[in-house]
């Protein structure tokens with residue numbers, strides 16, 4: 311189900327050296343799942359087992375305007391990657407086991423004797439996404455899109471789509487550090503920027519030239535077509551439940567049909583393959 315993309319994972323969060331508990335946990339945390347937002351107290355919140363010690367959530371501001379877009383975030387997450395669970399916490403920190411592994415300088419914090427650095431969002435490989443409750447509602451939506459893109463790049467995009475996106479970000483302006491300059495991070499920022507334009511009302515300008523392009527890939531993600539295709543193809547958890555909830559039409563799996571059901575991806579990939587071969 312989970313396949314490696316060609317992008318080097320920024321992957322952290324796989325070890326659990328130490329349990330972290332912050333003393334003051336007074337602010338609410340939200341869970342977004344199946345298009346529903348559930349609110350609970352930070353004191354009730356426990357991280358998934360494999361994240362304990364790598365990530366800590368702590369009390370923080372969490373602006374009211376930001377919280378007001380939680381419903382919109384739930385709709386977005388449910389449309390483009392309904393198998394993921396999104397946690398919105400006031401502050402999140404990532405253990406600073408290697409100062410240089412992000413290739414950037416960030417302020418450090420001591421939490422229960424371990425050194426952590428504040429981060430804006432995480433996309434660990436367990437189906438969860440963890441986001442900071444930003445002060446800016448627009449940033450919360452685009453940060454959600456960014457973190458979801460990390461997950462899609464690591465297992466849900468066709469090789470042709472990865473190639474097109476990879477070629478695009480390779481032409482971008484040079485960025486400092488292994489983190490900001492990585493192909494995966496650049497791809498996620500590109501999708502985030504594209505989503506920001508849609509969120510503000512940019513009209514669709516897609517025209518199909520017959521050759522796969524970045525905007526077409528992003529459009530298929532944004533509209534939920536990729537999600538539907540991935541669910542039907544059995545590339546997500548909870549397939550039967552999601553098929554029923556989204557009202558997807560399931561055809562009898564005769565040879566070749568399931569491939570064609572994967573939305574436009576396979577057709578697009580084939581077209582792209584032929585174009586490349588030519």
Ligand SMILES: [Zn+2]
Nearest residue numbers: 456460495498
């Ligand atoms: Zn990122």
